[in-house]
Amino acid sequence: MPAYITTPIYYVNDRPHIGHAYTTTVCDVWARAMRLRGEDVFFLTGTDEHGVKVEKSAAAKGVTPQALADENAAEFQRVLKVFGLTNDDFIRTTEPRHEKQVQYFVKRLLDAGSVYLGTFEGWYDEGQEEYYTETRAKELDYKSPISGRPLTRATEQNYYFKLSSFQKQLEDFFAANPDFVQPAARRNEVLGRLRDGLQDVPVTRTNFTWGIPFPGDEKHVIYVWIDALFNYITALGLGEPGGALATERAKYWPAAYHVIGKEILWFHAVIWPALLMALELPMPRRIHAHSFWIADGQKMSKSMGNFVDLPTIEGYFAKYGLDAWRWYMATQGPLQASDSDFRAQHFHETYTSDLVNVVGNCPSRVTAMINKYFEGKMPADSQAGGEWPTKCAAAVAQWNAAIDELDLVGAAQAAMGLLREVDAFIHRTEPFKLAKDPARAEELCSILAQCAETVRIAGVLLEPFLPAKMAELRVALKQDDGAPLSKRVAWGGLAAGTVLDKCALFPRLEA
RNA sequence: GCCGAUGUAGCUCAGGUGGUUAGAGCGAGGGAUUCAUAAACCCUAGGUCGGCGGUUCGACUCCGCCCAUCGGCACCA
Numbered sequence: 217m218p219a220y221i222t223t224p225i226y227y228v229n230d231r232p233h234i235g236h237a238y239t240t241t242v243c244d245v246w247a248r249a250m251r252l253r254g255e256d257v258f259f260l261t262g263t264d265e266h267g268v269k270v271e272k273s274a275a276a277k278g279v280t281p282q283a284l285a286d287e288n289a290a291e292f293q294r295v296l297k298v299f300g301l302t303n304d305d306f307i308r309t310t311e312p313r314h315e316k317q318v319q320y321f322v323k324r325l326l327d328a329g330s331v332y333l334g335t336f337e338g339w340y341d342e343g344q345e346e347y348y349t350e351t352r353a354k355e356l357d358y359k360s361p362i363s364g365r366p367l368t369r370a371t372e373q374n375y376y377f378k379l380s381s382f383q384k385q386l387e388d389f390f391a392a393n394p395d396f397v398q399p400a401a402r403r404n405e406v407l408g409r410l411r412d413g414l415q416d417v418p419v420t421r422t423n424f425t426w427g428i429p430f431p432g433d434e435k436h437v438i439y440v441w442i443d444a445l446f447n448y449i450t451a452l453g454l455g456e457p458g459g460a461l462a463t464e465r466a467k468y469w470p471a472a473y474h475v476i477g478k479e480i481l482w483f484h485a486v487i488w489p490a491l492l493m494a495l496e497l498p499m500p501r502r503i504h505a506h507s508f509w510i511a512d513g514q515k516m517s518k519s520m521g522n523f524v525d526l527p528t529i530e531g532y533f534a535k536y537g538l539d540a541w542r543w544y545m546a547t548q549g550p551l552q553a554s555d556s557d558f559r560a561q562h563f564h565e566t567y568t569s570d571l572v573n574v575v576g577n578c579p580s581r582v583t584a585m586i587n588k589y590f591e592g593k594m595p596a597d598s599q600a601g602g603e604w605p606t607k608c609a610a611a612v613a614q615w616n617a618a619i620d621e622l623d624l625v626g627a628a629q630a631a632m633g634l635l636r637e638v639d640a641f642i643h644r645t646e647p648f649k650l651a652k653d654p655a656r657a658e659e660l661c662s663i664l665a666q667c668a669e670t671v672r673i674a675g676v677l678l679e680p681f682l683p684a685k686m687a688e689l690r691v692a693l694k695q696d697d698g699a700p701l702s703k704r705v706a707w708g709g710l711a712a713g714t715v716l717d718k719c720a721l722f723p724r725l726e727a
Numbered sequence: 728g729c730c731g732a733u734g735u736a737g738c739u740c741a742g743g744u745g746g747u748u749a750g751a752g753c754g755a756g757g758g759a760u761u762c763a764u765a766a767a768c769c770c771u772a773g774g775u776c777g778g779c780g781g782u783u784c785g786a787c788u789c790c791g792c793c794c795a796u797c798g799g800c801a802c803c804a
Contacts, residue, residue, distance in 0.1 A: 227804045264804060336802085347802075374802090401732070405799050408730060418802055440804055482801065507798090554733080554797080562738080562753090569753060573766060581763035588762075639767050648762040664762095724764050 218256045220468035221247045224476050225262040225307065225447050228288035229269045232295045234509050234516075234524035234558065235477060241545040242506065242624065243475050244301045248680035249619045249627065254700035258468045260451050261296070262307035263289040267440035271426035281426045285310055295526065300538055300683070307451045309443055315428050317455025318446045321495060322419070322438060323431045330378050330494035331419060333433075340370035347372075374418040375436060382490040383414050389489065389499065397485045398622070401553035402478060402505045406485045417487065445488050448472060454497070472500035473622070481505045504622055507550035509558045524558055532563065535725065539682040540567050546624045546681055564727045570632065575678065576722035578635040579689060581642065582667045583718045589651050594668060595661035596712040604666045605707040607637060608673045612705045615677050624681075631677035638667050638674075668693070669710050676704045685721045692719035 223239045226232070240261055247259040265285040274284040289308050296303060307314060325331040338347040339358065347370075358367045390396060390407060397403035420436035421427065427437030446455070452469050453461025476484050484503045492499060509524065510516060516523045532541050544563050547570070550556040586592060611630045618626030641663070650660040672693050679686040679697070690697060694714050697704075710716075 224804090229804080267804060269804075338802090379801095401798080404731070409799070409801080412730085412800080415801070421802090439802075441802080444804060478798080480804075482799085483804085487801090548739090557739090559738095565738095565753065572764065577764055577766050579763095581767075583763090585762045636767090642762070643768050646762090651762080718763095720764060722764080724766085 218258070218468045218471045219250050220452075220472040221250070221257060221259045222448055222472060222474050223261040224474075224480060225264040225309065225444055226292055227264045227267075227269075228285045228292070229267075229273055231288075232292055232526050234529065236292070237295070237299060237529060238509060238545055238549055239475055239477060239506065240296070240301055240303075241299065241542055242549065242551065242622075244299075244303075245542065245546045245624055245680045246473075246475075246619070246622055247302060248683065252676075252680060252701045253616070253619070254702070256467075258305075258452075258465065259303045260305050260307060260448070261301075261303045262305075262447060262451070263292050263309070264440065264444040264447070265289065265308055265310045266427040266437070266443055268421070268424040268426070271424050274426075282310060298530070298533075305451055307447050309428075309447060313453075313461070314447060314450045317450040317453070318428050318438060318443055319431045320455040321446055321449075321491075322442070325377065325419075325491070325494055326375075326431070328494060330381075331375050332378065333373060334376045334416070334418075335371055336374050336418060337369065337371045339367040341367055372422060374422070375420040375430060375433075376416040377419045377442070377487075377491070377494070379417050379487065379490050380414045382493055383410070385493055386410060386414075386486060386490060389493075393499070396499070396502060397481070398502060398504045399553045402481055402485075406481065409482070410486065414486070441483055441487070442491070445483060445491065448474065448488075448500070449497070470498035470500055472502075474500055474503045475622070476503065476505050478505045478507055502622075504551075507553060507555045509550060510555050511558050513557055536563070536567055537684070537722075539685045540571060540722070542683075543567075543571060543628075543681055547628050551622070551624060561727065564725070567722070568724070571682075571722040572724050574632060574635050574639070575682070575685070576720060578638055579671045579675070579692070580718070580720050582638065582664065582671050583692060583716050585647060585651070586664055586668060586716050587718050589660065589664070592715045592717065594710050594712050594714040594716055595665045597662045597665035597669075598658055599662045599666070601666055601669065601707050602662065604670050608634065608670060608705065608707060611674070612677065612701075627677070628681055631674045631681075634670055634674040634677075638670050642667065665710070665712070668716060669707065672710055673705050673707075676701065688721060689719060692717040 221243050223243050226236050230236075243259060243261070247257050250257045263285070270284060271281050274281040277284060285308070293306055296306070309315075322331065336347075340347050359365065387410060390403075390410070394403075397406055419439050419442045420430050421439050422436055425437060427440060428443050430436035430438055449455065449469060452465040453459050454466060454469060456462055474484055481503070484505070489499055508516070511522050511524055514522055529541070544566055548556060548562070548566055586594065611634045615627045615630040618624070618630060645663050647660050647663045650656045650663070672695065675686050675689045675693070687697070693710060693716055695709065
């Protein structure tokens with residue numbers, strides 16, 4: 217089954233920070249999990265490079281917008297490498313392949329009558345070259361917040377998208393697809409706003425030029441948001457039917473899972489589906505809008521200067537390793553409706569209690585006993601696994617169900633639960649005592665074989681989260697990673713006699 | 728201002744069509760033990776379940792009001 221996982225494309229006017237890292241890491245864990253199951257995954261990320269902000273930043277720096285975009289896009293790509301992310305493509309909105317297709321789609325919207333030329337009238341700040349909404353203008357007492365000069369009433373011709381005409385169709389779609397927007401709290405927000413009624417939205421601007429020219433009326437450029445949304449299908453070549461890209465990738469639409477931050481929900485949950493409806497393209501499967509990281513109880517903001525930035529993140533890599541970072545992102549992050557607090561102490565505690573004490577320690581004690589009592593050779597199990605094959609199968613089922621729902625915490629818990637059960641089993645059966653009694657050797661063999669095999673299976677389930685460390689575990693257990701999940705989690709993968717190395721995966725660290 | 732949510736142990740959160748001693752994980756304190764990364768294991772939380780009022784034999788669970796926090800309110804990438 218094809219599966220298409222996307223991050224938002226990141227605005228090149230920003231520097232990479234924890235927000236970008238988080239979304240991309242979540243998608244990466246998910247993509248790896250799906251690939252592990254043998255699904256045909258296409259994982260996309262990229263950069264959004266047009267718009268007035270980029271134009272202005274570039275002018276301030278005395279470079280062309282393209283040069284600025286090139287530089288910052290390269291930085292985002294470098295970061296992906298540092299994070300070990302496994303995206304299958306990286307799309308940039310200034311690439312010809314994207315621009316051409318966006319023009320094709322916009323032309324189609326125009327031809328279909330879904331886009332029309334209209335007049336916009338509003339409160340305009342001449343100094344800032346910006347329009348304000350009525351509410352905002354009133355708040356500002358109809359004066360520019362920067363210059364203090366009165367706002368003027370200005371009109372502008374823009375092309376509009378007939379969002380309003382999709383009201384009914386959207387309502388029906390949401391009713392028929394209750395899981396389309398996740399989590400439920402976000403869906404309710406969308407439904408609430410939808411009830412207030414939809415207005416048409418402008419899809420072009422004329423007050424700057426750094427954008428894709430509107431086909432047939434080139435003093436207009438396509439508004440960045442519209443430009444950006446189309447990346448999800450231009451990357452698949454849907455705007456060039458029959459083209460090389462489409463031949464290879466069209467199969468991934470509509471199996472799309474858009475993972476986004478909650479700040480851009482409206483565009484993805486309403487405008488994007490409406491655009492697709494207008495183009496008569498099928499809807500993506502799901503929009504998952506996660507929440508935000510806050511830092512030490514404080515909202516992160518540019519003005520506060522308290523973003524967890526790249527140097528900070530790289531500090532965590534240096535101390536705890538990349539896998540520990542992924543673990544913290546995936547299991548402690550704001551994937552549901554409320555924000556998560558990023559705290560150094562919490563990071564350390566999570567590392568110690570999950571990774572050192574369980575994921576590290578459990579394989580360590582099992583491999584140590586096998587080394588001590590059997591010279592490292594996997595003992596034979598005369599009990600054919602006892603209850604463990606059933607337990608493992610249940611954990612795998614739980615893991616699969618969680619992955620289906622992008623429930624990374626649930627998937628992690630399914631795997632961790634197995635290791636905790638192994639710990640409890642060792643506590644209960646006391647193999648280290650049986651080892652002193654030659655009459656109970658057979659029992660000892662079974663216990664340790666069952667432990668080792670369960671550790672192996674739990675390790676497979678943890679691979680999407682901890683790819684580097686679970687690769688170490690595989691080496692210690694003399695396994696390879698070629699086969700699909702169902703085969704790899706089948707009971708009995710560790711043959712008797714296989715020499716298992718002692719392993720210590722996560723070193724204990726000082727806070 | 729409008730719409731919507733949340734407020735339960737130090738922290739993060741479960742929970743209940745109202746009914747004896749309100750739960751988990753983590754942290755903290757204590758214990759016992761050694762196969763292991765002083766790890767796994769056992770014991771310990773006296774938290775007015777945000778406040779006030781109402782309904783009720785009885786509310787943390789229902790209703791009202793209030794307070795606090797958070798999210799959304801469209802041209803913002």
